[in-house]
Amino acid sequence: MEVVYFAGGCLWGVQAFIETLPGVKFTEAGRANGTSHTLEGDYDGYAECVKTEFDPTVVTIKELMAYFFEIIDPYSLNKQGQDVGEKYRTGVYSENAEHLKEAKIFIKERNDCDLIVVEVLPLTNYVRSAEEHQDRLARCPNDYCHIPKELLSKYK
Secondary structure: OEEEEEEEOOHHHHHHHHOOOOOEEEEEEEEEOOOOOOOOOOOOOOEEEEEEEEOOOOOOHHHHHHHHHHHOOOOOOOEEOOEEOHHHOEEEEEOOHHHHHHHHHHHHOOOOHHHOOOEEEEOOOEEEOOHHHOOHHHHOOOOOOOOOHHHHOOOO
């Protein structure tokens, strides 16, 4: 199993979508690349993200990127849907340099690569979100989500 972190705006919908993808074995709501080691007070530069454990014999990083791009606006800086602010930025983070290389290649191969504002960076810090954020849309399906509901069940 390998791990990559996807930030795509509010983490509730991102987690609900990613956990339906082929090869994904585990997801966890969290925050990536902030400067503190807790989520007390403000978020100190964190991006809301989903820790994604996947089987690389079933799904590749490039395939995960293609799925991810179905649910984000890759041209929107610090905003997805109605969620606005640095913590809602889009990004791909990993401790595996090969993951980052493949994610950058995926973006570079697109015709619109110069317009894309998705971060692709090494994971420097990760904090698990509170229990109330884990699998939130499964428990509260009527909560706000910037991802269209038909996409949340597309791969189930």
